[in-house]
Amino acid sequence: MNPVAPRPIPSQVVKEDEPVLVAAAKSGDITAFETLVGRYERKIFRLAQNITQNREDAEDVMQEAFLKAYEHLGEFQGNSRFYTWLVRIAVNQALMKLRKRRPNQISLDEEVDTGEELMPREVQDWGPSPEDRYKQSEVADILATTISELDPSFRIVFQLRDIEELSTEETAEALGLSVAAVKSRLLRARLKLRQKLSRYFRRSENS
Amino acid sequence: MNCRGIVKELSNYLDEALDSSLKANIEKHLEHCEDCRVVVDTTKKTIQIYCNSEPAPLPDDTRMRLHEALVKRLRRVRA
Numbered sequence: 001m002n003p004v005a006p007r008p009i010p011s012q013v014v015k016e017d018e019p020v021l022v023a024a025a026k027s028g029d030i031t032a033f034e035t036l037v038g039r040y041e042r043k044i045f046r047l048a049q050n051i052t053q054n055r056e057d058a059e060d061v062m063q064e065a066f067l068k069a070y071e072h073l074g075e076f077q078g079n080s081r082f083y084t085w086l087v088r089i090a091v092n093q094a095l096m097k098l099r100k101r102r103p104n105q106i107s108l109d110e111e112v113d114t115g116e117e118l119m120p121r122e123v124q125d126w127g128p129s130p131e132d133r134y135k136q137s138e139v140a141d142i143l144a145t146t147i148s149e150l151d152p153s154f155r156i157v158f159q160l161r162d163i164e165e166l167s168t169e170e171t172a173e174a175l176g177l178s179v180a181a182v183k184s185r186l187l188r189a190r191l192k193l194r195q196k197l198s199r200y201f202r203r204s205e206n207s
Numbered sequence: 208m209n210c211r212g213i214v215k216e217l218s219n220y221l222d223e224a225l226d227s228s229l230k231a232n233i234e235k236h237l238e239h240c241e242d243c244r245v246v247v248d249t250t251k252k253t254i255q256i257y258c259n260s261e262p263a264p265l266p267d268d269t270r271m272r273l274h275e276a277l278v279k280r281l282r283r284v285r286a
Contacts, residue, residue: 030281041273042262059269063276070281118214123242126249131256143260162254187218194246194253201252 022082026073033073037066040083043164044090050159051094053148054101061097065090080170087164088174091156095175098152118188120195130201146196150189157182158189208232213243221251 024032044065048058068089069076076085131139147155160171161182172182213236219225220233237244265273 033281034277037273037277041265041270045265045269046262059272062269063273066273066277067280070277119211120214120242120246123245125245126252130252139256140260140263143257147257158257163257163260165258183218187215190218190221190250190253191214193257194250197253197256198249201249 018082019078022073022076022078025070026076033070036082040086041066044086047087047090047159047164048094050144050147050163051091051152051156052097052101057094057097057101061090061093064093068093084164084166084170087160087166088170091160091174095156118191120191122195122198124198124202126198126201127203130197134200142197142200146193149196150192154185154189154192157185158193161186162190208236210236210240210243213237213240214246217247217250220247221254 018036021032021036025036041062045058045062048061048065049055052058052061065086069086072089076082127133134142147158150158156175157171157177160166160174161168166174168179168182168186171177172179175182177185213220213233216225216229216233220230225233237247
């Protein structure tokens with residue numbers, strides 16, 4: 001595979017000291033590992049919740065992901081970001097949980113061709129800062145509700161690409177999908193979410 | 208380039224994964240098609256609002272159970 005072009009990483013996701021913490025944790029420094037856990041626990045919990053759509057499962061997934069990460073830390077070569085590696089472990093745990101709970105409903109491996117028209121039906125502009133019209137907690141609820149309405153195979157791809165900021169190639173590898181399948185699902189997910197969020201964020205008549 | 212072409216290339220356009228001639232074609236269409244401009248702009252905002260959203264703090268009991276599980280396993284690994 002060709003080397004993956006690095007994507008810009010938001011500063012809140014990866015801090016410069018991450019390689020130092022990972023190296024310390026690898027040599028047995030438990031405090032360093034706990035610092036990494038504290039840094040990423042909220043994101044991993046949200047990821048697990050968005051995939052499993054179940055709080056109890058999400059908690060199990062998060063615990064297992066961090067425990068596995070610690071046990072397999074020696075295998076982490078530093079070829080990718082530590083966070084990307086952690087996300088892949090958490091995704092595996094979450095998918096296992098999902099398949100166990102709903103074995104007949106998850107068709108992540110199959111090609112999804114809904115035959116559905118991609119052209120947006122409803123085109124309404126949003127206000128300049130749509131999220132300013134709602135309280136922060138309301139926006140969080142809107143985002144969580146909206147993403148939960150997506151088909152799991154679209155939801156997971158969007159989660160990895162646009163929330164966790166994995167590259168297309170990393171997402172394909174984590175989910176065992178082709179790059180083409182990731183791209184196709186990402187486009188559909190983005191368009192569906194756009195349409196659903198328009199219900200909340202479209203420009204009102206007096207804005 | 209027509210509206211259907213814009214939607215097909217929307218992700219590549221937003222991810223800046225297009226060659227310059229295709230990008231220029233898209234931008235030429237966007238200059239005169241308001242509907243496509245709105246779709247491009249609101250899709251971009253959709254990605255940004257999710258990407259920038261901060262995850263909620265862990266509930267206290269959830270954090271407590273996570274740390275208990277870690278401490279228990281770390282002790283075993285170290286033993």
